[in-house]
Amino acid sequence: MGVLAPKPRMRVITIANQKGGVGKTTTAINLATALSAVGRRVLLIDLDPQGNASTGLGIDKQERETSSYDVLRESASIAEAAMPTAVPNLSIIPSTLDLLGLEMEIAGATGRAYRLRDALHFHTEDGAQFDFVLVDCPPSLNLLTINAMAAADSILVPLQCEFFALEGLSQLLQTVEQVRDTLNPTLDLHGIVLTMFDGRNNLAAQVVNDVRQVMGDQVYDTVIPRNVRVSEAPSFGKPAILYDMKCSGSQAYIRLASEVIQRERRLEVA
Ligand code: ADP
Ligand code: MG
Secondary structure (H helix, E strand, O other): OOOOOOOOOOEEEEEOOOOOOOOHHHHHHHHHHHHHHOOOOEEEEEOOOOOHHHHHOOOOHHHOOOOHHHHHOOOOOHHHHOEEOOOOOEEEEOOOHHHHHHHHHOOOOOOHHHHHHHHHHHHHHOOOOOOEEEEEOOOOOOHHHHHHHHOOOEEEEEEEOOOOHHHHHHHHHHHHHHHHHHOOOOOEEEEEEEEEEOOOOHHHHHHHHHHHHHHHHHEEEEEEEOOHHHHHHHHHOOOHHHHOOOOHHHHHHHHHHHHHHHHHHHHHHO
């Protein structure tokens, strides 16, 4: 690469699905960790009032002095709210239960859907210190998720391998379409990742086939298996990839990260 090669710009990927328990937070934590392990500078923004991504990365409640709530109410910048984690190259903006009140607080404010986008724009003007920003969304299509979609270059959708997987997807894709029409015309669907796959379950294999048939190459090749090590890791405040790098779940997230990087390259030359 020549000295004049343009610096790749910061990419914002929002991890969304209005269903709870489909693997959003697990994907956010482990994808962020895998990307940082290959030298990318990553910021994870926790936009779920439950704060599972913050807890899962070992950030105690007392440590959350500035949070995503402060960023969205415009009382802290991205740089002020970002804090380091135990994972090298990975920072987090944690969340607190204060976020529950945000929607009411800013209901009448103009530009309320652009609070996160504006904060990130302001941040990149100083010269981006992050290669990737991942945003972990709450399980609903509320103003927090809309902020995350309005701020994103692309959306990554975790889908649990279960019977109703496709049902919620059409509603989610409709919302993405609406955001594209109104708030963010360049929003892309980065891809769909199938999670919690259980190879002993015939139905799970059927769901994988169905989703691939409907969504084609928008589905990542990597399927995340159901793996007990992955579900244990958050109680130790660690990403699965640090807790047990060799387990099947961690290995799958490492493969997912390399697919994400490949897709980014394709988007960049496109
Ligand atoms: P969401 O953020 O969409 O609500 P989570 O990532 O919190 O979903 O996952 C829901 C639950 O499933 C959590 O208890 C999590 O530990 C567990 N889980 C997620 N992915 C896996 C996996 N691959 N194997 C086993 N358990 C998983
Ligand atoms: Mg979650």
